[in-house]
């Protein structure tokens with residue numbers, strides 16, 4: 505059974521993907537910390553991290569660039585850090601602006617786009633722009649080549665696959681047929697913009713507050729010169745994602761639906777010939793060793809004796825048996841997942857008592873993430 509360290513050996517990019525709320529941000533931060541601790545220079549690109557996690561990584565004052573996490577923080581937590589951990593929080597709007605600045609043929613077209621109200625709306629609201637910008641930032645960091653390993657957290661999409669298509673969707677949107685109409689010299693926009701506002705436009709202007717059509721026309725005209733650049737870049741991003749040095753980890757929860765989504769996502773990755781590295785089941789209910797062995801029928805009585813409170817004992821026993829039922833369900837679901845993926849290498853991380861919001865929490869997650877095969881088996885059985 506390969507360890508996570510084996511899976512990531514020689515990889516330069518690790519992408520943690522999965523549906524919303526399963527623990528992608530936590531897992532990416534933990535993996536980056538674990539790999540940095542082993543001696544690599546690692547950067548984790550997080551997306552909307554919980555405030556406390558961001559604070560504990562010193563992320564609160566970050567601009568749209570990577571910063572090194574203060575080594576003293578690890579010392580304080582007693583975590584040995586042989587390498588360097590860098591972190592950044594994605595700012596999709598700032599990344600989009602930087603991209604425009606890079607693609608624009610000259611300063612004037614750059615400013616025309618950046619100052620355009622349609623662009624300003626699109627760059628922060630366009631569905632998928634966050635996904636696209638995550639890819640874009642990843643590509644940029646990879647091209648700069650400063651890090652041994654980049655760990656990418658992915659946005660909370662309803663569909664875990666959305667971000668894969670994001671670069672393509674954006675270029676399709678920009679070059680879409682319905683929009684081409686605006687770019688043609690004889691198009692509607694040219695007519696409108698050329699001739700000044702008609703009565704209808706005057707009405708529209710009053711409603712939306714600005715000259716929508718003229719702005720649209722200007723936006724698409726300025727953008728049209730950049731389409732080729734965007735397409736070329738989208739292709740290079742695709743190539744990077746499919747590179748053998750890239751590794752996709754699927755993160756999921758242990759409930760039935762997340763497990764099915766993970767199976768589906770794995771299949772899609774394989775179909776798209778993207779390098780699948782492994783699956784991490786987070787927030788697993790581990791069987792509780794301490795009470796196991798006690799006869800469930802006798803449990804209330806045993807507990808009543810210990811707790812000296814029959815009512816409390818009954819409630820604790822009920823809670824315990826609910827928990828055991830969840831642990832059994834999780835074990836069944838994970839077995840199903842392992843069969844579907846034809847792997848024994850499913851990595852489990854338990855549902856910890858508290859949210860993971862500091863380096864100590866990440867270190868606790870890492871005990872499981874980086875465990876060897878035997879350790880994993882022992883831990884899953886509640887023996888470690």
Ligand SMILES: Nc1ncnc2c1ncn2[C@@H]1O[C@H](COP(=O)(O)OP(=O)(O)OP(=O)(O)O)[C@@H](O)[C@H]1O
Pocket residue numbers: 523524525526527528529530531551552554658659660661786787788853854855856857858859860861
């Ligand atoms: N193993 C765990 N045990 C206990 N709490 C956890 C565990 N993993 C993550 N959490 C907590 O669950 C919450 C969600 O985790 P996280 O933010 O990593 O999920 P996410 O997949 O990134 O969510 P989103 O899709 O919204 O971005 C956080 O409060 C985190 O601290």
Ligand SMILES: [Mg+2]
Pocket residue numbers: 528529530551552553657658659660
């Ligand atoms: Mg997240």
